Amino acid sequence: MKDLDSKQWIAYILGKQGSQKHLSEIENLKNQDSEVYFAVTVLWKIMTSWVYNLKEY
Known part of the structure:
Protein backbone atom coordinates (compact mmCIF):
# COMPACT_ATOMS: atom_id res chain seq x y z
CA MET A 1 0.00 0.00 0.00
CA LYS A 2 2.61 2.46 -1.12
CA ASP A 3 0.60 4.62 -3.49
CA LEU A 4 -2.99 5.66 -4.15
CA ASP A 5 -3.47 3.19 -7.00
CA SER A 6 -2.49 0.18 -4.90
CA LYS A 7 -4.67 1.38 -2.01
CA GLN A 8 -7.67 1.62 -4.33
CA TRP A 9 -7.10 -1.87 -5.70
CA ILE A 10 -6.71 -3.35 -2.23
CA ALA A 11 -9.90 -1.65 -1.05
CA TYR A 12 -11.79 -2.92 -4.11
CA ILE A 13 -10.54 -6.49 -3.86
CA LEU A 14 -11.20 -6.79 -0.14
CA GLY A 15 -14.52 -5.01 -0.45
CA LYS A 16 -15.78 -7.38 -3.15
CA GLN A 17 -14.81 -10.45 -1.07
CA GLY A 18 -17.36 -9.77 1.66
CA SER A 19 -16.93 -8.93 5.30
CA GLN A 20 -17.09 -12.38 6.85
CA LYS A 21 -14.17 -13.81 4.88
CA HIS A 22 -11.55 -11.27 6.02
CA LEU A 23 -13.06 -9.61 9.07
CA SER A 24 -10.13 -10.19 11.44
CA GLU A 25 -7.57 -9.03 8.87
CA ILE A 26 -9.60 -5.90 8.17
CA LEU A 54 -31.07 -0.33 -8.10
CA LYS A 55 -31.24 0.06 -11.86
CA GLU A 56 -32.09 3.77 -11.86
CA TYR A 57 -30.19 6.44 -10.00
Missing part, protein backbone atom coordinates in the same frame (compact mmCIF):
# COMPACT_ATOMS: atom_id res chain seq x y z
CA GLU A 27 -9.63 -5.00 11.85
CA ASN A 28 -5.82 -5.14 11.80
CA LEU A 29 -5.85 -2.91 8.72
CA LYS A 30 -7.56 -0.20 10.77
CA ASN A 31 -4.25 0.45 12.54
CA GLN A 32 -2.08 0.17 9.42
CA ASP A 33 -4.04 2.34 6.99
CA SER A 34 -7.25 3.96 8.15
CA GLU A 35 -8.16 5.22 4.65
CA VAL A 36 -8.15 1.73 3.14
CA TYR A 37 -10.07 0.42 6.16
CA PHE A 38 -12.68 3.13 5.67
CA ALA A 39 -12.99 2.44 1.93
CA VAL A 40 -13.44 -1.30 2.45
CA THR A 41 -16.07 -0.90 5.15
CA VAL A 42 -18.01 1.67 3.10
CA LEU A 43 -17.98 -0.67 0.11
CA TRP A 44 -19.33 -3.47 2.31
CA LYS A 45 -22.10 -1.21 3.56
CA ILE A 46 -23.08 -0.21 0.03
CA MET A 47 -23.03 -3.77 -1.31
CA THR A 48 -25.27 -5.03 1.51
CA SER A 49 -27.64 -2.08 1.25
CA TRP A 50 -30.92 -2.03 -0.60
CA VAL A 51 -29.55 0.64 -2.96
CA TYR A 52 -26.87 -1.65 -4.40
CA ASN A 53 -29.09 -3.36 -6.98
Whole structure:
Protein backbone atom coordinates (compact mmCIF):
# COMPACT_ATOMS: atom_id res chain seq x y z
CA MET A 1 0.00 0.00 0.00
CA LYS A 2 2.61 2.46 -1.12
CA ASP A 3 0.60 4.62 -3.49
CA LEU A 4 -2.99 5.66 -4.15
CA ASP A 5 -3.47 3.19 -7.00
CA SER A 6 -2.49 0.18 -4.90
CA LYS A 7 -4.67 1.38 -2.01
CA GLN A 8 -7.67 1.62 -4.33
CA TRP A 9 -7.10 -1.87 -5.70
CA ILE A 10 -6.71 -3.35 -2.23
CA ALA A 11 -9.90 -1.65 -1.05
CA TYR A 12 -11.79 -2.92 -4.11
CA ILE A 13 -10.54 -6.49 -3.86
CA LEU A 14 -11.20 -6.79 -0.14
CA GLY A 15 -14.52 -5.01 -0.45
CA LYS A 16 -15.78 -7.38 -3.15
CA GLN A 17 -14.81 -10.45 -1.07
CA GLY A 18 -17.36 -9.77 1.66
CA SER A 19 -16.93 -8.93 5.30
CA GLN A 20 -17.09 -12.38 6.85
CA LYS A 21 -14.17 -13.81 4.88
CA HIS A 22 -11.55 -11.27 6.02
CA LEU A 23 -13.06 -9.61 9.07
CA SER A 24 -10.13 -10.19 11.44
CA GLU A 25 -7.57 -9.03 8.87
CA ILE A 26 -9.60 -5.90 8.17
CA GLU A 27 -9.63 -5.00 11.85
CA ASN A 28 -5.82 -5.14 11.80
CA LEU A 29 -5.85 -2.91 8.72
CA LYS A 30 -7.56 -0.20 10.77
CA ASN A 31 -4.25 0.45 12.54
CA GLN A 32 -2.08 0.17 9.42
CA ASP A 33 -4.04 2.34 6.99
CA SER A 34 -7.25 3.96 8.15
CA GLU A 35 -8.16 5.22 4.65
CA VAL A 36 -8.15 1.73 3.14
CA TYR A 37 -10.07 0.42 6.16
CA PHE A 38 -12.68 3.13 5.67
CA ALA A 39 -12.99 2.44 1.93
CA VAL A 40 -13.44 -1.30 2.45
CA THR A 41 -16.07 -0.90 5.15
CA VAL A 42 -18.01 1.67 3.10
CA LEU A 43 -17.98 -0.67 0.11
CA TRP A 44 -19.33 -3.47 2.31
CA LYS A 45 -22.10 -1.21 3.56
CA ILE A 46 -23.08 -0.21 0.03
CA MET A 47 -23.03 -3.77 -1.31
CA THR A 48 -25.27 -5.03 1.51
CA SER A 49 -27.64 -2.08 1.25
CA TRP A 50 -30.92 -2.03 -0.60
CA VAL A 51 -29.55 0.64 -2.96
CA TYR A 52 -26.87 -1.65 -4.40
CA ASN A 53 -29.09 -3.36 -6.98
CA LEU A 54 -31.07 -0.33 -8.10
CA LYS A 55 -31.24 0.06 -11.86
CA GLU A 56 -32.09 3.77 -11.86
CA TYR A 57 -30.19 6.44 -10.00
